[in-house]
Amino acid sequence: MNHETVLRLITLLQLIPNSPRSSNTWTLKQKLIEEGFAPSDRTLQRDLEKLSLGFPIECDDSKKPYKWSLHNDYSNRLPEMDNASALTWALAEEYLTGLLPQVAVDKLKNQFEHAHQILDVQSKNSFSQWRQTVKAIPNGKALIPAEIESDIWQVVTEALLEKKALEVEYLSRKKNKVKSFSVHPIGMVVKHSITYLVAMIKDYDDIRQLALHRIKKATLTESNARTIENFSIDEYINSGAFGYSIEEKETELNALIEPSVAWVLEETPVSHQQELIFEPKMNLFKLKATVPDNDETLWWLMGFGSKVEVVSPKCWREKIYNHALAIVERAQ
Structure with missing residues (x-):
């Protein structure tokens, strides 16, 4: 269950009055729309049934x-x-x-504003100066999440949850041209600053990745989306579809690192299988660790520049050397 569904269920529960008062289905739907949700009649009915399993909700179906x-x-x-x-x-x-598209963060707006009010009004306690004393910063340079239109997000997420087909107008990155086609959603993945809809296109069976910020228009249809039997988003990611695997093969990393890097890795290890041995003659640490064998680990190592010398895997050492050589040649 994703965060949007959880938030919608919480909001719906808050909207149901205690007996003898009551609200009919149509009224509840309109109130949800006012709160920024747009559930279909079927979704609302299913939400009410879910809530009825765990809460003392009474239904007058006369x-x-x-x-x-x-x-x-x-x-x-x-x-x-x-x-x-x-x-x-x-x-x-x-x-x-800094992690999710703004349209998703906005769904938690009421909770954030409530928190701000509590902290702001208490001028005499230790929380009052929170704006000046609290900050969350990313680990490394994070790009600003791609902007997604609110109505696009609403329609796409509803189609995914309701297993309905979409008609979209999509900006092709390769051709820089807007194209129209039908989409059959089967999953959604947030990677770094971009949110992708995992789907099948038209009548094709191959799986595509559509960047949500490139969808210029989306229309929910009444047609059921085509599905893939036993599809698993984890297995799809593990196949390397996004250049990343949750359960990827591993390799042994051996490197010489400067004390400043060793300090960081001592506090926040690169893996659970990590060894750091100080070599006083070189004033360097020997790093030995079991790490994912992927490009992201290699890019992470390259981010340390000359502070890290990779000894093995040999292929990584060669890639880093060739990368550095290309930079030097370009600068000459």
């Missing part, structure tokens, strides 16, 4: 639209946010803003 209420002695209000929780939400906002 006539349509059905009426919904919570047992009169049940409190559906979430616990009041304390200072420490508010500070945690503030940190989460800082972190997620």
Whole structure:
């Protein structure tokens, strides 16, 4: 269950009144729309059924639209946010803003604003200066997440959850031209600053990756999306589809590293199988570690520049050498 679904369920629970008051299905849907959601009738019905499994929700189905209420002695209000929780939400906002598309972060806007209010109004406690004392920074240079239109995000996520086909207008990166075609969503992946819709196109069976920020228009259809039997997003990623694998083969890294890098790796190891041995004659550390055998690990090593000398794998050492040589030749 993704964060959008969780947030929609929490919001819906908050909208259901205690008996003897009640709200019908149509009213609940309109209130959800006001909160920034756009569930289909089927989605709303399914959400109410899910909530009914864990909460004392009563349904008057004597006539349509059905009426919904919570047992009169049940409190559906979430616990009041304390200072420490508010500070945690503030940190989460800082972190997620650099990780997720803004349209996704905006779905948590009410929680963030509530946290801000709690921290801002308490001028006499130790949390009052949080804006000046709290910051979440990325590990390395993070690109700004690609901007996704709110209506595109809403339609695409609903199609994915409802297993419905889409009609889209998509900007082709190779041809720099907008093309129209049908899309059958089967998954979604956020990688660095870009969110991808994993899908099949038209009547083709091969799996494609569509960058959401390049979708210029998306229309939800009534047609069921084509599916792949036993499809697993983890297995798809492990196949190397995104240049990355969750369960990738590993290799033994041996390198000579400067003390400043060793200090970092002592506190935050590159792997659970890591050894650091100081060599006083060279004033360097020998690093031995089991690491993922992929390009991302290699790029991470290259980011240290001359502070890290890779001894093995030999192919990595050669790639780093050739990369450095190309830079020198270009500078001459």
